Amino acid sequence: MRQVIRDLEESKIREVANAGLGRSDVLAFWFGEGDEVTPDFIRQAAIDSLQRGETFYSHNLGLPELRAAIATHLSRLHRAIGQDRIAVTSGGVNALMLAMQALLEAGDEVAIVTPVWPNLTAQPRILGARLKPVPLKPVQGAWTLDLEALLTAVTPATRVLILNAPSNPTGWTLTREEQQRILEHCRKTGTWILADEVYSQLYYEASTNGCAPSFLDIAAPDDRLVVVHSFSKSFLMTGWRLGWLVLPSTITHDVGKLIEFNTSCASVFTQRAAVAALQRADEITPRVVAHLKTCRDTLVPLLQAVPGVELARPAAGMYAFFRLAGHDDSLATAKRLVREAGLGLAPGEAFAPEAQGWLRWCFASKDPQRLVQGVERLRNWLAASA
Numbered sequence: 281m282r283q284v285i286r287d288l289e290e291s292k293i294r295e296v297a298n299a300g301l302g303r304s305d306v307l308a309f310w311f312g313e314g315d316e317v318t319p320d321f322i323r324q325a326a327i328d329s330l331q332r333g334e335t336f337y338s339h340n341l342g343l344p345e346l347r348a349a350i351a352t353h354l355s356r357l358h359r360a361i362g363q364d365r366i367a368v369t370s371g372g373v374n375a376l377m378l379a380m381q382a383l384l385e386a387g388d389e390v391a392i393v394t395p396v397w398p399n400l401t402a403q404p405r406i407l408g409a410r411l412k413p414v415p416l417k418p419v420q421g422a423w424t425l426d427l428e429a430l431l432t433a434v435t436p437a438t439r440v441l442i443l444n445a446p447s448n449p450t451g452w453t454l455t456r457e458e459q460q461r462i463l464e465h466c467r468k469t470g471t472w473i474l475a476d477e478v479y480s481q482l483y484y485e486a487s488t489n490g491c492a493p494s495f496l497d498i499a500a501p502d503d504r505l506v507v508v509h510s511f512s513k514s515f516l517m518t519g520w521r522l523g524w525l526v527l528p529s530t531i532t533h534d535v536g537k538l539i540e541f542n543t544s545c546a547s548v549f550t551q552r553a554a555v556a557a558l559q560r561a562d563e564i565t566p567r568v569v570a571h572l573k574t575c576r577d578t579l580v581p582l583l584q585a586v587p588g589v590e591l592a593r594p595a596a597g598m599y600a601f602f603r604l605a606g607h608d609d610s611l612a613t614a615k616r617l618v619r620e621a622g623l624g625l626a627p628g629e630a631f632a633p634e635a636q637g638w639l640r641w642c643f644a645s646k647d648p649q650r651l652v653q654g655v656e657r658l659r660n661w662l663a664a665s666a
Contacts, residue, residue, distance in 0.1 A: 314644030342368025451594025
């Protein structure tokens with residue numbers, strides 16, 4: 281066993297969840313998924329595919345009709361994107377790992393903005409890369425980027441810059457001006473940008489395309505840019521494990537070879553479901569976003585009214601990330617909340633050392649009243665432990 285694998289930290293989110301799984305009295309908001317099932321017509325497309333006997337391999341890069349549908353979908357939202365730049369993957373996590381396998385050698389330097397979903401720091405470590413974290417800083421509960429510090433950190437020695445924006449867990453989102461400066465800087469240093477934009481359509485501010493600012497709006501087709509997307513969040517398809525990469529067309533074929541040696545291909549019936557989802561994207565995603573905005577606007581004011589809570593309203597994503605005064609050990613606090621309050625949250629330290637003392641609350645709840653009940657449990661627990 282490689283030592284780097286032995287040294288990987290187990291998920292602190294899973295550690296908290298394991299303490300409460302199977303307990304019907306726990307209100308669980310720890311994982312990054314909602315509790316609404318995939319729409320019927322998407323599930324039916326998969327059933328129909330199975331009934332037709334589509335149980336065989338597909339092309340490494342995905343069904344041509346799905347790649348075309350993804351390209352059309354993205355071209356409506358951003359600049360024109362050709363099918364030759366799309367690779368279908370077995371989930372967003374798989375897309376990220378494939379991108380890193382394609383770009384990184386052992387010993388390469390990787391800059392990454394933190395706090396961030398722990399998979400994004402674990403994957404480079406698994407490949408033997410060296411991480412250079414660039415921490416966001418909380419200002420009145422809002423995590424903000426020191427752009428000059430980031431640009432200073434990215435040098436010609438930096439092989440890849442990883443950016444998750446909109447961010448899990450903080451809700452931080454890059455501005456168009458920040459993206460433009462980052463892109464221009466990375467062109468000069470020769471650094472690849474790996475942009476995890478899975479949450480880009482879960483955006484609650486005014487925009488021309490209903491999305492958070494994306495590198496796909498400004499980058500040239502041959503820029504050193506790889507963008508990761510997923511069907512999980514915007515289409516209510518977390519368990520389907522289907523995502524995609526947007527690549528320079530010059531490396532798409534090589535990524536196809538990597539897919540062959542990782543998973544061979546995504547299953548055909550899940551891809552048929554994805555085609556159906558994209559055909560009715562204008563029906564699904566706006567409804568999902570409107571509901572999540574209601575959930576956000578239910579939870580955030582209630583949390584902000586709790587004494588000792590520091591929290592800014594997130595502009596995107598599906599998480600409220602907040603600090604609880606006097607509770608600086610986030611893992612211990614999260615475990616106590618499960619045990620003593622029946623409330624399941626994710627500990628901030630799972631996302632970076634600088635997020636110690638913070639907690640992540642996933643507000644993707646089919647019934648917003650669960651959020652109200654959760655805040656009441658938090659209030660009661662704080663009063664009882666004062």
